[in-house]
Amino acid sequence: MTFGRDRLHGSLDLLVLSNLAGGPRYGYQILASLRERSGGRIILKAGTLYPILHKLERDKCVRTWWDDATGRDRKWYALTERGRKRMESRAREWLDYAACVRGLLGPLAERLAPPSPPLDAVGK
Amino acid sequence: MTFGRDRLHGSLDLLVLSNLAGGPRYGYQILASLRERSGGRIILKAGTLYPILHKLERDKCVRTWWDDATGRDRKWYALTERGRKRMESRAREWLDYAACVRGLLGPLAERLAPPSPPLDAVGK
DNA sequence: GCGAGATATATCGCTGAACTAAGTATAGCA
DNA sequence: TGCTATACTTAGTTCAGCGATATATCTCGC
Numbered sequence: 001m002t003f004g005r006d007r008l009h010g011s012l013d014l015l016v017l018s019n020l021a022g023g024p025r026y027g028y029q030i031l032a033s034l035r036e037r038s039g040g041r042i043i044l045k046a047g048t049l050y051p052i053l054h055k056l057e058r059d060k061c062v063r064t065w066w067d068d069a070t071g072r073d074r075k076w077y078a079l080t081e082r083g084r085k086r087m088e089s090r091a092r093e094w095l096d097y098a099a100c101v102r103g104l105l106g107p108l109a110e111r112l113a114p115p116s117p118p119l120d121a122v123g124k
Numbered sequence: 125m126t127f128g129r130d131r132l133h134g135s136l137d138l139l140v141l142s143n144l145a146g147g148p149r150y151g152y153q154i155l156a157s158l159r160e161r162s163g164g165r166i167i168l169k170a171g172t173l174y175p176i177l178h179k180l181e182r183d184k185c186v187r188t189w190w191d192d193a194t195g196r197d198r199k200w201y202a203l204t205e206r207g208r209k210r211m212e213s214r215a216r217e218w219l220d221y222a223a224c225v226r227g228l229l230g231p232l233a234e235r236l237a238p239p240s241p242p243l244d245a246v247g248k
Numbered sequence: 249g250c251g252a253g254a255t256a257t258a259t260c261g262c263t264g265a266a267c268t269a270a271g272t273a274t275a276g277c278a
Numbered sequence: 279t280g281c282t283a284t285a286c287t288t289a290g291t292t293c294a295g296c297g298a299t300a301t302a303t304c305t306c307g308c
Contacts, residue, residue, distance in 0.1 A: 003217075003221050003224070005134075006133065006134030007134055007217065007218070007221045009130065009133040009134050010129075010130030010131055010133050011225060014225075014229075015225065015228060018228060018229050018230075018232060019228070021232065034228070037227075037228055038224055038227075038228060039224075041224060042224070042228075087232070088232070088236070091229055091232055091233070091236055092236050093125070093127075093131065094131070094225065095226075095229075095233060095236055095237060096125070097127050097131045098222045098225075098226075100127070100162055100163075100165060100166070101135060101138075101139065101218065101222075102219075102222075103161075103162075104139060104142060104143075104158070104161055104162060104166075105138075105142050105215055105219075106142075108142060108145065108211070108212070108215055109215070109219060112212070112215055112216050112219055113219060
């Protein structure tokens with residue numbers, strides 16, 4: 001199942017920021033990285049990603065430069081200190097909200113819970 | 125901290141459905157219930173809730189009736205079987221997405237993780 | 249008995265994040 | 279020579295949640 005607009009809403013910039021936390025990347029690479037690392041469930045369109053990157057750049061959360069050394073013109077993005085801070089606060093908020101929803105779902109969450117701890121060794 | 129529009133987006137109907145899973149409620153009661161059970165962090169406005177309830181009603185996910193026995197005119201909402209099914213599928217999707225994001229955040233999530241299992245008895 | 253504030257529901261218009269769609273341009277391969 | 283993948287950009291659309299506003303009743307203090 002691929003996650004749509006409703007699911008992604010409000011967490012996309014966090015996903016992009018955290019993706020850049022692994023080191024500088026160029027746009028197209030971020031698309032592929034998110035697709036792969038999500039198991040093909042987060043498929044961003046270019047028209048969705050680039051405006052986000054432009055905004056992060058405007059906000060000085062990423063620093064950018066062009067590189068055409070490989071023949072291909074690529075625009076690279078690297079997280080700034082400001083970007084790292086924003087990532088952390090956005091992550092904190094997101095995790096907090098997720099915990100809150102889980103709490104509200106209560107037993108329903110327990111029952112459907114499978115995927116959260118992938119290191120669940122407790123035999124059923 | 126109260127969660128804003130970006131956080132709530134796409135999970136509000138799930139929250140409403142799951143709130144109704146505890147038994148029939150009327151609109152104003154749902155507002156109060158969500159506010160309290162979230163520790164004051166999910167504050168819905170009437171103008172947000174009622175359109176959601178109307179849509180759930182149109183979709184036959186809730187059954188409704190008016191009751192003025194107490195003097196107050198109240199419109200009660202009860203989950204239908206169809207609504208219960210939608211709640212489950214929406215919950216499954218949400219939990220799945222949350223797990224996916226957690227996975228993408230990786231060590232960042234571990235580091236900021238505190239709130240997720242409130243029943244954490246494992247001594248530190 | 250009268251105003252203030254809580255209770256209770258409804259609707260309209262706005263905002264902005266994410267999407268669609270379309271465009272530009274080059275590399276590599278059949 | 280075209281087709282596909284790579285790589286970035288921008289203009290226009292959609293629609294969920296929000297703010298503002300309207301209506302009406304109940305309760306409490308004064």
